[in-house]
Each structure stands twice: as structure tokens, then as C-alpha cells.
Amino acid sequence: MYAIAIDGPAGAGKSTIARRIASQLGWLYVDTGALYRAVGLSGLRRGVDTASREAILPLLPQIKVELCYRDGEQRVLLDGEDVSEAIRENPASMAASNVSAMQEVRDYLFDLQQQIAREHNVVMDGRDIGTVVLPQAQVKIFLTAAPEERARRRQRQLAEKGIQVDFNQLLEEVKQRDWQDSHRDAAPLRQAEDAILCDTTHLDLDQSVDQILQIVKERLS
Numbered sequence: 001m002y003a004i005a006i007d008g009p010a011g012a013g014k015s016t017i018a019r020r021i022a023s024q025l026g027w028l029y030v031d032t033g034a035l036y037r038a039v040g041l042s043g044l045r046r047g048v049d050t051a052s053r054e055a056i057l058p059l060l061p062q063i064k065v066e067l068c069y070r071d072g073e074q075r076v077l078l079d080g081e082d083v084s085e086a087i088r089e090n091p092a093s094m095a096a097s098n099v100s101a102m103q104e105v106r107d108y109l110f111d112l113q114q115q116i117a118r119e120h121n122v123v124m125d126g127r128d129i130g131t132v133v134l135p136q137a138q139v140k141i142f143l144t145a146a147p148e149e150r151a152r153r154r155q156r157q158l159a160e161k162g163i164q165v166d167f168n169q170l171l172e173e174v175k176q177r178d179w180q181d182s183h184r185d186a187a188p189l190r191q192a193e194d195a196i197l198c199d200t201t202h203l204d205l206d207q208s209v210d211q212i213l214q215i216v217k218e219r220l221s
């Protein structure tokens, strides 16, 4: 089986680009952030503090997180319920960030991610795919963009939903999240030594996809 690992900070365009690449190759796209979001959501639904290890860790043996595919789209199941939409809401993002800092949560989701990659050719995106989950991936991409550009993209996305947010506030959030992601003890965000750095600051979506497909072709040929 073949695997492409795409890691990088929030807002670099990972999920959109990874989905497009998977579709071009006819491979499975695996969004691993959705798994952390599902664990976070389970904590929220039980009304516990998702930043507390004492509250979250006892939940792990009681919950079941699964991935399935419907019409080619990844769906996330929490205890059999499709929570693919619920995990996108803001509280679930916060909760995901909290639980993803806990090593036990990462261990709990590790087997599931590896098993999918054993059974399918995958394009998997996350923070630790090239470094921890699939260190054997044939292609590793570290996708990034300047914080200002990521904040601008986020501002545009929100504006499309009719939500106006101050640019400086978004920029501060982006920088804070970068710092948190790269300074946590459990699987901090870092570029794998054999990953190729792709900076999309000055590239649009098509250009980013083309650049990565080119790398994939070179690596797999």
C-alpha cells in the first residue's frame, strides 16, 4: 500500500489540498483531525472539562470512534452515530485541541489510523502523520503558509458565512495555536526530516495541488 502524509499548521489548506490529491489519484482521503474532534465531542456531550485528563481518560474505554466512507466522503462515527457535522462546530475545535495534547488519546487513535493505511492507499492529513503515524509513508509533505496569509484565508472563510472578525484577532489566534501545537509534549507539530516543505503563501489552490502532484509523481515513479 502507498501513503502520502500531509502535515502542517492549521489553515495551511491541508484538508482541501489532501482531498483533491486523493481524488486525483483515486486513493482514500483520511482527515485525522476528525478523530480528535470526535473524542473532544464525546467529552463535551458528557459535560466534562475536555482539558482535564482525569475527565477524558476514563471515557476512552467507553467510547467507540470509527471512520466510514459514504459516496467517497469520509464520515466519522461516535458510538455508531454520524457526528461529521457536529465535530465542525467551534466548541468541538477547542475540545479537539485539548484532548489532542493527551498522549493516551493519541495512543487510542493510533491503531485506527494505521489500520486504514494497511488496507488502503491513503492521503492522510494531520499533525504527526509523517513523524509518528506513518513514518514509512512514501511521500511526506509539510504544508505551511505565512501566519498573515492563514489569518486572511480564515477571515475570508468566515466572511463567506456572514461572520466578520477582526484580522488582528485572527492573526493572534493563528500564532497562538501554532505555538501550542509545536510546544506540546505529545507529538508536537514538526516537519519530518524527510518531508518536503511546501509553502502555499503565494500559491492558490490549483497551484498548490499541482506542485504536490508533481512531487508525488517524482517520488512514486
Ligand code: DC
Pocket (backbone or CB within 6 Å): 010, 032, 033, 034, 036, 037, 093, 096, 097, 098, 100, 101, 125, 126, 127, 128, 129
Ligand atoms: O485539523 P483539525 O483542525 O481538524 O484538527 C483538530 C485538532 O486535532 C487540532 O487541535 C490538532 C489536532 N490534531 C492532532 O493533534 N493530530 C492530528 N494528526 C490531527 C489533528
